[in-house]
Amino acid sequence: MRRPPFSNSILKMKRTYPSGSQKQKKKQEEEEKRKHDSGALLKFLSPPPPSQADSPVPPPDSENGAVLKSLSPLPQTEDTPVHSPYSENVPSTLTLQQQLPANDEEMPLTSSTCSSIDDLDKECLQQFWRTKKTQECPVCRRRSSRDEPPVRLALKNLCESFLKERNERRSSGSEEICSLHSEKLKLFCLEDKQPVCVVCMNSQKHDNHKFRPISEVVSSYKEELNTALKSLQEKLQHNERMKGEFKKTVRHIKSQAEHTERQIKQQFEKLHQFLRDEEEATITALREEEEQKKQMMKEKLEEMNRHISALSHTIKDMEEMMKASDVCFLKEFPVSMERVQISSQPDPQTPSGALIHVPRYLGNLPFRVWKKMQDIVQNILINHTEND
CATH class of the missing domain: 1.20.120 (Four Helix Bundle (Hemerythrin (Met), subunit A))
Structure with a gap:
């Protein structure tokens, strides 16, 4: 059966993939999907560009897609009130960074999520607690009576709302877009019996598979x-x-x-x-x-x-x-x-x-x-x- 014009050139391209077991391949695909979802979420959460009168705020790192993982706010102590992220009393990222100790070794935050101290990665916070004899806040140094870091419900609900809205958009009118690569679905895999995009066709997952145009x-x-x-x-x-x-x-x-x-x-x-x-x-x-x-x-x-x-x-x-x-x-x-x-x-x-x-x-x-x-x-x- 005749292939579309673009498929012949793509099939001739040399496929270069990192070697490794099937587990590593699956992990790479999951990481690729996670980065895509993270970028969409950060685009949704990012504030509008500041005006000239406003003080410049550094844009969030593109690697902040890890926010979809288990996020934890600053550990709440018995004396610390809980603030909503929409409240006017919430401290800004710059203010919280000014409160950090000068010695970076005292709080080894390595996750890209922790570049904004408004939300600490759960693993980084637990790693910080393991280096201390007491469970204290890395910002204000107050002791926490909880064994597990509390979940920031406002941000958790915001993430869930974003994912729900995105899924509704996909189900209503975005079925023709690949969920992995955000490309238009133009081909159909005869082995997997599912529509794929051009990037999927050249992925290792569909190696040696046969494809046909969707219309055909x-x-x-x-x-x-x-x-x-x-x-x-x-x-x-x-x-x-x-x-x-x-x-x-x-x-x-x-x-x-x-x-x-x-x-x-x-x-x-x-x-x-x-x-x-x-x-x-x-x-x-x-x-x-x-x-x-x-x-x-x-x-x-x-x-x-x-x-x-x-x-x-x-x-x-x-x-x-x-x-x-x-x-x-x-x-x-x-x-x-x-x-x-x-x-x-x-x-x-x-x-x-x-x-x-x-x-x-x-x-x-x-x-x-x-x-x-x-x-x-x-x-x-x-x-x-x-x-x-």
């Missing part, structure tokens, strides 16, 4: 995305149709369940009615047999009462004959013996079949009822087959 890659990617978009739109339409079908199915399921429930109740009601009828018929048969058996036993009981009465009279007559005179006894003896023979017939016994035949009602009762239910079950199966 965007056209190809848009075509690919458009194809995927059409597929998703078709899938969405299909899902919408299926959603409608699912809703219809839900309504049909509800109607089907209600109809089936009614049929179940009807079928069970038929079975219940059949069982109630069978129960009633069986109990009726039992009552009829009961009446028959009771009537038979009543007749047997009346017969037994008559036999007992006859025996009682015979016994009474024979006892009276035994008391009669001899002549009367002999005259009545043949008649009395005849009556005894008649009364000596076999005693009546309990007739067979006098009791209720219980197995007739309880024996295999479920099976007998099921046999009678075959006709009903057959009708249910026929109706079920027709509905299917």
Whole structure:
């Protein structure tokens, strides 16, 4: 694919990079980004140029990008009030520098941030404290009761506000600028899948990578995305149709369940009615047999009462004959013996079949009822087959 005119000359340039491990390369890139952010912050924080009437103030060092690291103001003591950086009572850098001791060895501040004593680097201040037996302010020599230097909240909030504003500007309209080199993003790295600037293309991070103009890659990617978009739109339409079908199915399921429930109740009601009828018929048969058996036993009981009465009279007559005179006894003896023979017939016994035949009602009762239910079950199966 054809490269833009500027890319050929750049690719022919000899790349010179400091040798070292990947860790050193990463550290160099981070340092480069930090310097860029620091310069932008100092440009934002720097005051307007003084007029001729104002006393000249030396501009801040360009290396003051270290302000983005952990910054600490002068250590606050118990007797020292805290001032806002926007207050009129805040001492200037020149005034604070005049308060420093003459001997520079007493306060070995080596960081570029410490060129302005308004804000001391945390590491330099801790290094200064390690050389002293007490934790004292390097400016006013007052002792501090804190183990850690206090953070200057006003400056910390100012830095955070600046970074937030810068990020908002980038997100709103600065996407086309490289965050590392502040160059316009014109190329696209095919290996890393991200836009890069010309400086990034020649950096070691993108060594031996392939690049394409952004416009060319965007056209190809848009075509690919458009194809995927059409597929998703078709899938969405299909899902919408299926959603409608699912809703219809839900309504049909509800109607089907209600109809089936009614049929179940009807079928069970038929079975219940059949069982109630069978129960009633069986109990009726039992009552009829009961009446028959009771009537038979009543007749047997009346017969037994008559036999007992006859025996009682015979016994009474024979006892009276035994008391009669001899002549009367002999005259009545043949008649009395005849009556005894008649009364000596076999005693009546309990007739067979006098009791209720219980197995007739309880024996295999479920099976007998099921046999009678075959006709009903057959009708249910026929109706079920027709509905299917």
